Amino acid sequence: MDSVQCNLAEIRQAAETAWKRSNGLLDQTFILHIMKVISVINYKGGVGKTTLTANLSAELANRGYNVLMIDLDPQASLTFSFVLPDEWSKHLAPKKTIKNWFKPSKGDKGLKFQDIITKPAKVKQYFRGSGSLDLISSHLELINVDLELATKLGGASMSQSKQNFLKVHRKLARGIDQLNEEYDVVIIDCPPNFNIVTKNAIVASDLILIPAKPDYLSTLGIDYLIRSVAQLILEYNEYSQHDDDNVSVPINPEIAGVVFTMVQFYAEKPIGTMRPYIAQTKKLGNKMTKGTIPVFDSYIRENKTLYASAPQEGIPVVLTDHYRTDIVAEVGDFVTEFEKKHL
Amino acid sequence: MTKKNVYVTLYERLSALITNLSEDERQRLEAGVLDLKIQLIDKGSNKRESPRSSTKNELSVDSVIDRLNRYNDRLEGMRFLESRFKVRNELVLVARKMDIPVSKKDTIDKLKAKIIEGTIGFRLRSQAIQNREAEK
Numbered sequence: 012m013d014s015v016q017c018n019l020a021e022i023r024q025a026a027e028t029a030w031k032r033s034n035g036l037l038d039q040t041f042i043l044h045i046m047k048v049i050s051v052i053n054y055k056g057g058v059g060k061t062t063l064t065a066n067l068s069a070e071l072a073n074r075g076y077n078v079l080m081i082d083l084d085p086q087a088s089l090t091f092s093f094v095l096p097d098e099w100s101k102h103l104a105p106k107k108t109i110k111n112w113f114k115p116s117k118g119d120k121g122l123k124f125q126d127i128i129t130k131p132a133k134v135k136q137y138f139r140g141s142g143s144l145d146l147i148s149s150h151l152e153l154i155n156v157d158l159e160l161a162t163k164l165g166g167a168s169m170s171q172s173k174q175n176f177l178k179v180h181r182k183l184a185r186g187i188d189q190l191n192e193e194y195d196v197v198i199i200d201c202p203p204n205f206n207i208v209t210k211n212a213i214v215a216s217d218l219i220l221i222p223a224k225p226d227y228l229s230t231l232g233i234d235y236l237i238r239s240v241a242q243l244i245l246e247y248n249e250y251s252q253h254d255d256d257n258v259s260v261p262i263n264p265e266i267a268g269v270v271f272t273m274v275q276f277y278a279e280k281p282i283g284t285m286r287p288y289i290a291q292t293k294k295l296g297n298k299m300t301k302g303t304i305p306v307f308d309s310y311i312r313e314n315k316t317l318y319a320s321a322p323q324e325g326i327p328v329v330l331t332d333h334y335r336t337d338i339v340a341e342v343g344d345f346v347t348e349f350e351k352k353h354l
Numbered sequence: 355m356t357k358k359n360v361y362v363t364l365y366e367r368l369s370a371l372i373t374n375l376s377e378d379e380r381q382r383l384e385a386g387v388l389d390l391k392i393q394l395i396d397k398g399s400n401k402r403e404s405p406r407s408s409t410k411n412e413l414s415v416d417s418v419i420d421r422l423n424r425y426n427d428r429l430e431g432m433r434f435l436e437s438r439f440k441v442r443n444e445l446v447l448v449a450r451k452m453d454i455p456v457s458k459k460d461t462i463d464k465l466k467a468k469i470i471e472g473t474i475g476f477r478l479r480s481q482a483i484q485n486r487e488a489e490k
Contacts, residue, residue: 235483238483277381290453291476294476294477295480296480
Protein backbone atom coordinates (compact mmCIF):
# COMPACT_ATOMS: atom_id res chain seq x y z
CA MET A 12 0.00 0.00 0.00
CA ASP A 13 2.84 2.36 0.84
CA SER A 14 4.51 1.88 -2.53
CA VAL A 15 1.18 2.64 -4.29
CA GLN A 16 0.79 5.79 -2.20
CA CYS A 17 4.32 6.82 -3.08
CA ASN A 18 3.63 6.32 -6.79
CA LEU A 19 0.51 8.48 -6.76
CA ALA A 20 2.43 11.39 -5.28
CA GLU A 21 5.33 10.84 -7.66
CA ILE A 22 2.99 10.66 -10.63
CA ARG A 23 1.36 13.94 -9.62
CA GLN A 24 4.69 15.70 -9.30
CA ALA A 25 6.04 14.21 -12.50
CA ALA A 26 2.95 15.27 -14.44
CA GLU A 27 3.20 18.82 -13.15
CA THR A 28 6.89 19.02 -13.97
CA ALA A 29 6.37 17.61 -17.45
CA TRP A 30 3.58 20.02 -18.19
CA LYS A 31 5.62 23.01 -17.07
CA ARG A 32 8.57 21.88 -19.16
CA SER A 33 6.36 21.37 -22.20
CA ASN A 34 5.24 25.01 -21.91
CA GLY A 35 1.68 23.77 -21.77
CA LEU A 36 1.82 21.70 -24.95
CA LEU A 37 0.72 18.54 -23.17
CA ASP A 38 -3.00 17.81 -23.25
CA GLN A 39 -4.54 20.02 -20.58
CA THR A 40 -7.23 17.46 -19.83
CA PHE A 41 -4.58 15.17 -18.41
CA ILE A 42 -3.59 17.84 -15.97
CA LEU A 43 -7.20 18.55 -15.01
CA HIS A 44 -7.41 15.01 -13.67
CA ILE A 45 -4.59 15.65 -11.24
CA MET A 46 -6.10 16.38 -7.88
CA LYS A 47 -5.01 19.72 -6.44
CA VAL A 48 -4.53 20.07 -2.71
CA ILE A 49 -4.74 23.60 -1.34
CA SER A 50 -4.03 24.79 2.20
CA VAL A 51 -5.71 28.00 3.33
CA ILE A 52 -3.52 29.46 6.05
CA ASN A 53 -2.41 32.57 7.92
CA TYR A 54 -0.74 32.80 11.33
CA LYS A 55 -3.09 35.62 12.21
CA GLY A 56 -6.51 34.55 13.40
CA GLY A 57 -9.73 36.19 12.33
CA VAL A 58 -8.65 37.04 8.79
CA GLY A 59 -11.38 35.03 7.10
CA LYS A 60 -9.69 31.67 6.45
CA THR A 61 -12.83 29.67 7.12
CA THR A 62 -15.08 32.04 5.18
CA LEU A 63 -12.69 31.90 2.24
CA THR A 64 -12.42 28.10 2.41
CA ALA A 65 -16.19 27.68 2.57
CA ASN A 66 -16.93 30.06 -0.29
CA LEU A 67 -14.12 28.91 -2.56
CA SER A 68 -15.05 25.27 -2.03
CA ALA A 69 -18.77 25.85 -2.52
CA GLU A 70 -18.38 27.89 -5.69
CA LEU A 71 -15.95 25.39 -7.24
CA ALA A 72 -18.45 22.62 -6.50
CA ASN A 73 -21.16 24.83 -8.00
CA ARG A 74 -19.04 25.10 -11.16
CA GLY A 75 -18.81 21.31 -11.49
CA TYR A 76 -15.70 20.38 -9.52
CA ASN A 77 -15.69 17.52 -7.03
CA VAL A 78 -14.40 19.19 -3.89
CA LEU A 79 -13.34 17.82 -0.53
CA MET A 80 -12.93 20.24 2.38
CA ILE A 81 -10.78 19.21 5.34
CA ASP A 82 -11.22 21.12 8.59
CA LEU A 83 -7.98 21.05 10.59
CA ASP A 84 -8.90 23.81 13.03
CA PRO A 85 -9.89 22.60 16.51
CA GLN A 86 -12.39 25.49 16.61
CA ALA A 87 -14.24 23.47 13.91
CA SER A 88 -15.61 26.66 12.33
CA LEU A 89 -15.63 25.18 8.83
CA THR A 90 -17.39 22.08 10.13
CA PHE A 91 -20.07 24.13 11.86
CA SER A 92 -20.52 26.22 8.73
CA PHE A 93 -22.05 23.15 7.09
CA VAL A 94 -23.14 20.85 9.93
CA LEU A 95 -25.19 21.67 13.00
CA PRO A 96 -23.18 21.19 16.24
CA ASP A 97 -25.73 18.78 17.67
CA GLU A 98 -25.67 16.69 14.50
CA TRP A 99 -21.88 16.76 14.59
CA SER A 100 -21.90 15.64 18.22
CA LYS A 101 -24.25 12.75 17.50
CA HIS A 102 -23.11 11.50 14.12
CA LEU A 103 -19.59 12.67 13.45
CA ALA A 104 -17.69 13.31 16.67
CA PRO A 105 -17.39 9.66 17.74
CA LYS A 106 -15.89 8.21 14.56
CA LYS A 107 -15.97 10.54 11.58
CA THR A 108 -13.54 13.37 12.19
CA ILE A 109 -9.95 14.12 11.26
CA LYS A 110 -9.05 13.38 14.85
CA ASN A 111 -9.84 9.69 14.19
CA TRP A 112 -7.26 9.76 11.42
CA PHE A 113 -4.50 11.42 13.39
CA LYS A 114 -5.19 9.57 16.63
CA PRO A 115 -7.04 6.36 15.85
CA SER A 116 -8.60 4.59 18.77
CA LYS A 117 -8.81 0.79 19.12
CA GLY A 118 -12.09 0.84 17.22
CA ASP A 119 -10.47 2.68 14.31
CA LYS A 120 -8.21 -0.20 13.26
CA GLY A 121 -8.25 -0.48 9.49
CA LEU A 122 -9.77 2.99 9.17
CA LYS A 123 -9.68 4.33 5.62
CA PHE A 124 -9.60 8.05 4.82
CA GLN A 125 -12.87 7.68 2.90
CA ASP A 126 -14.52 6.44 6.12
CA ILE A 127 -14.31 9.88 7.73
CA ILE A 128 -15.82 11.82 4.81
CA THR A 129 -19.27 13.26 5.24
CA LYS A 130 -21.62 14.85 2.72
CA PRO A 131 -23.34 18.01 4.01
CA ALA A 132 -26.94 17.69 2.86
CA LYS A 133 -28.23 21.26 2.81
CA VAL A 134 -25.61 22.93 0.62
CA LYS A 135 -25.80 20.54 -2.33
CA GLN A 136 -29.34 21.69 -3.10
CA TYR A 137 -27.83 25.01 -4.18
CA PHE A 138 -25.48 23.62 -6.84
CA ARG A 139 -26.31 24.30 -10.46
CA GLY A 140 -23.91 21.81 -11.97
CA SER A 141 -22.80 18.26 -11.34
CA GLY A 142 -20.10 19.05 -8.79
CA SER A 143 -19.97 17.78 -5.26
CA LEU A 144 -18.87 19.13 -1.89
CA ASP A 145 -17.75 16.75 0.82
CA LEU A 146 -16.24 17.42 4.22
CA ILE A 147 -13.88 15.83 6.71
CA SER A 148 -14.92 17.50 9.90
CA SER A 149 -12.73 18.65 12.72
CA HIS A 150 -12.96 17.81 16.39
CA LEU A 151 -12.73 20.14 19.36
CA GLU A 152 -10.14 17.79 20.87
CA LEU A 153 -7.84 18.13 17.88
CA ILE A 154 -5.89 20.57 19.98
CA ASN A 155 -4.50 17.63 21.95
CA VAL A 156 -3.42 15.82 18.81
CA ASP A 157 -0.47 18.17 18.27
CA LEU A 158 0.93 17.29 21.68
CA GLU A 159 0.55 13.59 21.05
CA LEU A 160 2.12 13.78 17.60
CA ALA A 161 5.04 15.69 19.10
CA THR A 162 5.77 12.74 21.39
CA LYS A 163 6.33 10.58 18.30
CA LEU A 164 9.14 12.78 17.04
CA GLY A 165 12.72 12.10 18.01
CA GLY A 166 14.36 8.70 18.10
CA ALA A 167 17.30 6.69 19.38
CA SER A 168 19.45 7.83 16.45
CA MET A 169 19.52 10.73 13.98
CA SER A 170 18.32 8.37 11.26
CA GLN A 171 15.40 7.22 13.41
CA SER A 172 14.52 10.83 14.26
CA LYS A 173 14.38 11.69 10.57
CA GLN A 174 12.21 8.67 9.81
CA ASN A 175 9.83 9.62 12.62
CA PHE A 176 9.74 13.23 11.43
CA LEU A 177 8.70 12.11 7.96
CA LYS A 178 6.17 9.62 9.29
CA VAL A 179 4.53 12.14 11.63
CA HIS A 180 4.40 14.91 9.02
CA ARG A 181 3.09 12.69 6.22
CA LYS A 182 0.10 11.42 8.16
CA LEU A 183 -2.40 13.61 6.34
CA ALA A 184 -0.71 13.12 2.95
CA ARG A 185 -1.06 9.35 3.34
CA GLY A 186 -4.77 9.80 3.87
CA ILE A 187 -5.18 12.10 0.88
CA ASP A 188 -3.29 9.63 -1.30
CA GLN A 189 -5.91 7.02 -0.39
CA LEU A 190 -8.53 9.15 -2.14
CA ASN A 191 -7.15 7.86 -5.42
CA GLU A 192 -7.82 11.12 -7.29
CA GLU A 193 -11.59 10.84 -6.84
CA TYR A 194 -11.72 14.55 -6.12
CA ASP A 195 -10.60 17.42 -8.33
CA VAL A 196 -9.74 19.72 -5.45
CA VAL A 197 -9.01 19.22 -1.76
CA ILE A 198 -9.12 22.43 0.29
CA ILE A 199 -7.74 22.42 3.82
CA ASP A 200 -8.78 25.00 6.42
CA CYS A 201 -5.72 25.31 8.65
CA PRO A 202 -5.58 26.60 12.21
CA PRO A 203 -3.83 29.93 12.92
CA ASN A 204 -0.56 28.37 14.03
CA PHE A 205 2.31 26.33 12.65
CA ASN A 206 2.01 23.20 14.76
CA ILE A 207 2.40 19.65 13.55
CA VAL A 208 -1.16 19.34 12.23
CA THR A 209 -0.68 22.50 10.15
CA LYS A 210 2.66 21.21 8.91
CA ASN A 211 0.88 18.05 7.81
CA ALA A 212 -1.33 20.23 5.64
CA ILE A 213 1.65 22.01 4.06
CA VAL A 214 3.42 18.70 3.35
CA ALA A 215 0.27 17.39 1.65
CA SER A 216 -0.38 20.54 -0.39
CA ASP A 217 0.33 21.66 -3.91
CA LEU A 218 -0.76 25.23 -3.22
CA ILE A 219 -0.87 27.61 -0.27
CA LEU A 220 -3.54 30.30 -0.27
CA ILE A 221 -3.11 33.14 2.19
CA PRO A 222 -6.10 35.25 3.21
CA ALA A 223 -5.09 38.47 4.93
CA LYS A 224 -6.70 41.63 6.16
CA PRO A 225 -4.94 44.69 4.77
CA ASP A 226 -3.59 45.81 8.13
CA TYR A 227 -0.24 45.81 9.87
CA LEU A 228 -0.50 42.61 11.92
CA SER A 229 -2.04 40.49 9.18
CA THR A 230 0.65 41.45 6.72
CA LEU A 231 3.35 40.63 9.30
CA GLY A 232 1.72 37.21 9.50
CA ILE A 233 2.43 36.71 5.80
CA ASP A 234 6.16 37.11 6.41
CA TYR A 235 6.06 34.69 9.35
CA LEU A 236 4.24 32.16 7.22
CA ILE A 237 6.63 32.38 4.28
CA ARG A 238 9.56 31.90 6.61
CA SER A 239 7.99 28.91 8.38
CA VAL A 240 6.94 27.21 5.15
CA ALA A 241 10.40 27.71 3.63
CA GLN A 242 11.98 26.19 6.75
CA LEU A 243 9.63 23.21 6.73
CA ILE A 244 10.27 22.49 3.04
CA LEU A 245 14.03 22.62 3.61
CA GLU A 246 13.89 20.30 6.59
CA TYR A 247 11.42 17.87 5.08
CA ASN A 248 13.24 17.57 1.77
CA GLU A 249 16.57 17.07 3.49
CA TYR A 250 15.15 14.25 5.58
CA SER A 251 13.33 12.66 2.65
CA GLN A 252 16.68 12.10 0.95
CA HIS A 253 17.52 9.76 3.81
CA ASP A 254 14.19 7.97 3.84
CA ASP A 255 15.05 4.32 4.31
CA ASP A 256 11.52 3.24 3.36
CA ASN A 257 11.63 5.24 0.11
CA VAL A 258 8.12 6.50 0.71
CA SER A 259 8.65 10.22 0.97
CA VAL A 260 9.17 12.38 -2.08
CA PRO A 261 10.42 15.96 -1.82
CA ILE A 262 7.69 18.54 -1.44
CA ASN A 263 7.37 21.83 -3.29
CA PRO A 264 4.13 23.60 -2.41
CA GLU A 265 3.64 26.83 -4.30
CA ILE A 266 2.29 30.05 -2.84
CA ALA A 267 -0.92 30.55 -4.79
CA GLY A 268 -1.11 34.08 -3.48
CA VAL A 269 -2.45 36.47 -0.90
CA VAL A 270 -6.13 37.35 -1.11
CA PHE A 271 -7.21 40.40 0.83
CA THR A 272 -10.31 39.94 2.93
CA MET A 273 -12.58 42.18 4.99
CA VAL A 274 -11.70 45.04 2.68
CA GLN A 275 -13.60 48.25 3.25
CA PHE A 276 -14.37 50.30 0.19
CA TYR A 277 -14.97 53.97 -0.51
CA ALA A 278 -15.56 55.34 -4.00
CA GLU A 279 -15.01 51.85 -5.41
CA LYS A 280 -11.47 51.59 -4.02
CA PRO A 281 -10.15 50.10 -0.78
CA ILE A 282 -10.10 52.80 1.86
CA GLY A 283 -6.99 54.90 2.27
CA THR A 284 -5.75 53.20 5.45
CA MET A 285 -5.82 49.78 3.76
CA ARG A 286 -4.27 50.66 0.41
CA PRO A 287 -0.66 51.03 1.68
CA TYR A 288 -0.71 47.48 3.10
CA ILE A 289 -2.04 46.11 -0.17
CA ALA A 290 0.67 47.96 -2.09
CA GLN A 291 3.42 46.85 0.31
CA THR A 292 2.35 43.21 0.20
CA LYS A 293 2.70 43.21 -3.59
CA LYS A 294 6.32 44.19 -3.13
CA LEU A 295 7.16 41.67 -0.41
CA GLY A 296 9.94 39.31 -1.25
CA ASN A 297 9.26 35.60 -1.30
CA LYS A 298 12.00 33.60 0.42
CA MET A 299 10.72 30.45 -1.27
CA THR A 300 10.98 31.63 -4.85
CA LYS A 301 13.29 34.65 -4.64
CA GLY A 302 10.57 36.59 -6.46
CA THR A 303 7.70 38.51 -4.95
CA ILE A 304 4.62 37.12 -3.27
CA PRO A 305 1.70 36.86 -5.71
CA VAL A 306 -1.37 38.88 -4.74
CA PHE A 307 -4.81 38.28 -6.18
CA ASP A 308 -6.45 41.22 -7.94
CA SER A 309 -9.85 40.30 -6.46
CA TYR A 310 -10.77 41.35 -2.93
CA ILE A 311 -13.29 39.93 -0.50
CA ARG A 312 -15.26 42.93 0.70
CA GLU A 313 -16.24 43.31 4.34
CA ASN A 314 -19.89 42.77 4.98
CA LYS A 315 -20.85 41.78 8.47
CA THR A 316 -24.53 41.35 7.57
CA LEU A 317 -23.90 38.63 5.01
CA TYR A 318 -20.85 36.87 6.39
CA ALA A 319 -21.90 36.80 10.04
CA SER A 320 -25.09 34.83 9.45
CA ALA A 321 -24.04 32.56 6.56
CA PRO A 322 -22.40 29.83 8.72
CA GLN A 323 -25.55 29.49 10.81
CA GLU A 324 -27.58 29.02 7.62
CA GLY A 325 -25.18 26.36 6.38
CA ILE A 326 -24.94 28.05 2.97
CA PRO A 327 -21.86 30.06 1.96
CA VAL A 328 -22.55 33.60 0.76
CA VAL A 329 -21.46 32.83 -2.80
CA LEU A 330 -24.36 30.40 -3.29
CA THR A 331 -27.04 32.68 -1.92
CA ASP A 332 -29.54 34.68 -3.89
CA HIS A 333 -28.90 37.74 -1.80
CA TYR A 334 -29.97 41.21 -2.91
CA ARG A 335 -26.34 42.30 -2.50
CA THR A 336 -25.43 40.74 -5.79
CA ASP A 337 -22.27 42.86 -5.89
CA ILE A 338 -20.88 41.09 -2.82
CA VAL A 339 -21.80 37.66 -4.20
CA ALA A 340 -20.29 38.54 -7.58
CA GLU A 341 -17.02 39.65 -6.01
CA VAL A 342 -16.56 36.26 -4.38
CA GLY A 343 -17.31 34.71 -7.75
CA ASP A 344 -14.69 36.96 -9.34
CA PHE A 345 -12.09 35.70 -6.88
CA VAL A 346 -13.01 32.10 -7.62
CA THR A 347 -12.74 32.79 -11.35
CA GLU A 348 -9.29 34.32 -10.87
CA PHE A 349 -8.19 31.39 -8.72
CA GLU A 350 -9.58 28.88 -11.19
CA LYS A 351 -7.81 30.51 -14.15
CA LYS A 352 -4.47 30.73 -12.40
CA HIS A 353 -4.36 27.40 -10.60
CA LEU A 354 -6.86 24.82 -11.81
CA MET B 355 -24.45 93.91 -12.18
CA THR B 356 -25.40 95.36 -8.81
CA LYS B 357 -23.04 95.02 -5.85
CA LYS B 358 -25.45 92.57 -4.22
CA ASN B 359 -25.62 90.41 -7.36
CA VAL B 360 -21.81 90.27 -7.54
CA TYR B 361 -21.63 88.67 -4.13
CA VAL B 362 -24.69 86.47 -4.69
CA THR B 363 -23.10 85.20 -7.89
CA LEU B 364 -19.83 84.50 -6.07
CA TYR B 365 -21.61 82.50 -3.38
CA GLU B 366 -23.58 80.61 -6.04
CA ARG B 367 -20.39 79.75 -7.84
CA LEU B 368 -18.84 78.49 -4.60
CA SER B 369 -21.96 76.46 -3.85
CA ALA B 370 -21.91 74.95 -7.35
CA LEU B 371 -18.23 74.08 -7.00
CA ILE B 372 -18.77 72.23 -3.73
CA THR B 373 -21.92 70.50 -5.01
CA ASN B 374 -20.09 69.22 -8.07
CA LEU B 375 -17.13 67.72 -6.20
CA SER B 376 -16.62 64.00 -6.84
CA GLU B 377 -16.81 61.55 -3.91
CA ASP B 378 -13.05 61.18 -4.02
CA GLU B 379 -12.55 64.94 -3.87
CA ARG B 380 -14.99 65.22 -0.97
CA GLN B 381 -13.19 62.55 0.96
CA ARG B 382 -9.82 64.18 0.39
CA LEU B 383 -11.20 67.61 1.31
CA GLU B 384 -12.64 66.26 4.55
CA ALA B 385 -9.37 64.48 5.36
CA GLY B 386 -7.42 67.68 4.90
CA VAL B 387 -5.54 66.43 1.85
CA LEU B 388 -7.25 68.95 -0.45
CA ASP B 389 -7.83 72.59 0.32
CA LEU B 390 -9.82 75.25 -1.46
CA LYS B 391 -7.88 78.26 -2.68
CA ILE B 392 -9.78 81.51 -3.21
CA GLN B 393 -7.84 84.18 -5.00
CA LEU B 394 -8.60 87.54 -6.57
CA ILE B 395 -7.43 87.66 -10.15
CA ASP B 396 -7.17 90.51 -12.60
CA LYS B 397 -9.35 89.49 -15.54
CA GLY B 398 -7.21 91.60 -17.81
CA SER B 399 -4.08 89.59 -17.01
CA ASN B 400 -3.08 86.61 -19.23
CA LYS B 401 -0.64 85.18 -16.75
CA ARG B 402 -1.16 81.44 -16.38
CA GLU B 403 0.65 78.85 -14.33
CA SER B 404 3.12 76.94 -16.44
CA PRO B 405 1.94 73.32 -16.87
CA ARG B 406 5.54 72.22 -16.96
CA SER B 407 6.04 73.09 -13.29
CA SER B 408 3.48 70.45 -12.16
CA THR B 409 5.14 67.83 -14.39
CA LYS B 410 8.51 68.80 -12.95
CA ASN B 411 7.13 68.27 -9.43
CA GLU B 412 5.78 64.86 -10.41
CA LEU B 413 9.09 63.77 -11.88
CA SER B 414 11.05 64.82 -8.86
CA VAL B 415 8.54 63.05 -6.53
CA ASP B 416 8.97 59.86 -8.55
CA SER B 417 12.74 60.13 -8.34
CA VAL B 418 12.57 60.69 -4.58
CA ILE B 419 10.41 57.59 -4.10
CA ASP B 420 12.68 55.62 -6.38
CA ARG B 421 15.72 56.66 -4.38
CA LEU B 422 14.07 55.85 -1.04
CA ASN B 423 13.15 52.39 -2.35
CA ARG B 424 16.86 51.70 -2.79
CA TYR B 425 17.86 52.47 0.78
CA ASN B 426 18.24 49.61 3.25
CA ASP B 427 18.44 51.76 6.35
CA ARG B 428 15.68 53.91 7.85
CA LEU B 429 18.15 56.53 9.16
CA GLU B 430 19.75 57.03 5.78
CA GLY B 431 16.34 57.46 4.22
CA MET B 432 15.34 59.95 6.89
CA ARG B 433 18.56 61.98 6.35
CA PHE B 434 17.82 62.10 2.65
CA LEU B 435 14.26 63.34 3.26
CA GLU B 436 15.47 65.95 5.73
CA SER B 437 18.05 67.26 3.27
CA ARG B 438 15.57 67.33 0.40
CA PHE B 439 12.31 68.61 1.98
CA LYS B 440 11.75 71.44 4.41
CA VAL B 441 8.11 72.23 3.65
CA ARG B 442 5.08 70.14 4.69
CA ASN B 443 3.30 70.44 1.33
CA GLU B 444 6.19 68.82 -0.50
CA LEU B 445 6.06 65.83 1.84
CA VAL B 446 2.30 65.66 1.31
CA LEU B 447 2.93 65.38 -2.45
CA VAL B 448 5.26 62.44 -1.90
CA ALA B 449 2.85 60.73 0.50
CA ARG B 450 -0.08 61.19 -1.88
CA LYS B 451 1.92 59.81 -4.77
CA MET B 452 2.57 56.71 -2.65
CA ASP B 453 -1.14 56.53 -1.79
CA ILE B 454 -0.38 56.95 1.91
CA PRO B 455 -3.30 58.46 3.85
CA VAL B 456 -2.51 61.97 5.04
CA SER B 457 -4.34 63.80 7.78
CA LYS B 458 -4.19 67.56 8.28
CA LYS B 459 -3.01 66.78 11.82
CA ASP B 460 0.11 65.00 10.50
CA THR B 461 3.21 66.95 11.43
CA ILE B 462 6.27 67.09 9.19
CA ASP B 463 7.95 64.42 11.32
CA LYS B 464 4.88 62.18 11.12
CA LEU B 465 4.75 62.53 7.34
CA LYS B 466 8.43 61.67 7.05
CA ALA B 467 7.93 58.61 9.25
CA LYS B 468 5.00 57.43 7.11
CA ILE B 469 7.03 57.87 3.93
CA ILE B 470 10.01 56.03 5.39
CA GLU B 471 7.83 53.14 6.57
CA GLY B 472 6.15 52.94 3.18
CA THR B 473 9.43 52.70 1.27
CA ILE B 474 12.10 51.30 3.56
CA GLY B 475 10.45 50.17 6.78
CA PHE B 476 8.11 47.55 5.39
CA ARG B 477 10.95 45.91 3.42
CA LEU B 478 13.22 45.73 6.44
CA ARG B 479 10.41 44.22 8.54
CA SER B 480 9.70 41.60 5.91
CA GLN B 481 13.37 40.73 5.46
CA ALA B 482 13.83 40.43 9.22
CA ILE B 483 10.86 38.14 9.69
CA GLN B 484 11.59 35.99 6.65
CA ASN B 485 15.20 35.92 7.80
CA ARG B 486 16.48 36.93 4.41
CA GLU B 487 19.19 39.23 5.78
CA ALA B 488 21.50 36.27 6.24
CA GLU B 489 21.13 35.42 2.57
CA LYS B 490 22.48 38.74 1.27
